[in-house]
């Protein structure tokens with residue numbers, strides 16, 4: 001667990017982060033959202049001490065980060081920044097293997113790990129491994145940055161807008177990959193994003209920053225249903241609110257027994273998927289497939305609306 005307690009940072013007269021306390025439970029993703037200049041990056045960089053706080057503490061599994069040698073702290077925390085920060089004179093493969101090399105892994109083990117990660121992030125090892133960062137597209141370079149951060153299997157990752165340069169399709173895939181990797185590794189991740197939809201899709205917890213302060217921290221559902229301040233409400237978007245909540249709820253949340261006409265919704269669909277299908281087909285009831293492919297039941301429009309409002 002990462003415990004942030006009363007963390008503050010001023011730059012001259014500028015209050016970048018003011019008295020922020022936040023807990024990141026082990027094995028969860030926390031998404032930090034907020035307007036530009038609200039202190040998101042500064043908060044993140046104080047965790048691996050790229051920026052020294054003026055006040056407050058960060059504890060990792062109970063140990064104050066000031067007691068951990070800087071190199072050890074940085075190597076134990078994967079770090080991804082928007083402009084990827086790759087070493088320009090190193091090949092892609094060498095960039096990805098940088099931390100394992102520093103840690104003294106055997107050469108064959110590094111090569112195997114680099115290849116594994118490149119395949120995971122859909123980077124062709126033969127074609128792209130020998131290239132230099134300037135020979136990559138922005139999206140490829142970002143994925144190399146993510147691969148590099150994952151290389152030594154860190155238990156913690158800090159990611160500052162890691163998917164900013166990706167097109168919407170690859171961005172969605174990269175998010176799904178990140179969640180899969182995170183679940184497999186049990187890593188604790190803090191991700192900074194401007195995009196509330198991305199925060200909702202990724203975060204077990206969402207932390208909203210406003211003018212250096214933490215406006216609200218909670219689960220995606222708590223943030224949507226009970227925004228604590230006008231800024232949180234504005235970031236969710238008044239017109240998006242209902243859909244954002246439905247997108248968090250599986251069809252199982254409104255399932256009733258019975259049968260209905262038409263193609264069954266997959267068991268993994270959300271209530272937003274169900275409502276979208278209803279809008280297009282005009283149906284008010286849809287069949288839902290069970291995980292084993294057999295009919296599981298029906299989802300009805302009125303139940304979707306009730307679930308979207310947060311009604312029991």
Ligand SMILES: Nc1ncnc2c1ncn2[C@@H]1O[C@H](COP(=O)(O)OP(=O)(O)OP(=O)(O)O)[C@@H](O)[C@H]1O
Nearest residue numbers: 011014015016034035036037038039040041042043
């Ligand atoms: N090294 C620095 N020197 C002076 N001021 C800084 C420095 N770094 C950040 N700031 C200021 O601190 C405030 C918070 O910056 P920070 O980068 O943490 O915000 P952010 O929420 O990450 O913004 P963005 O979304 O635009 O990246 C801003 O007003 C910024 O101008």
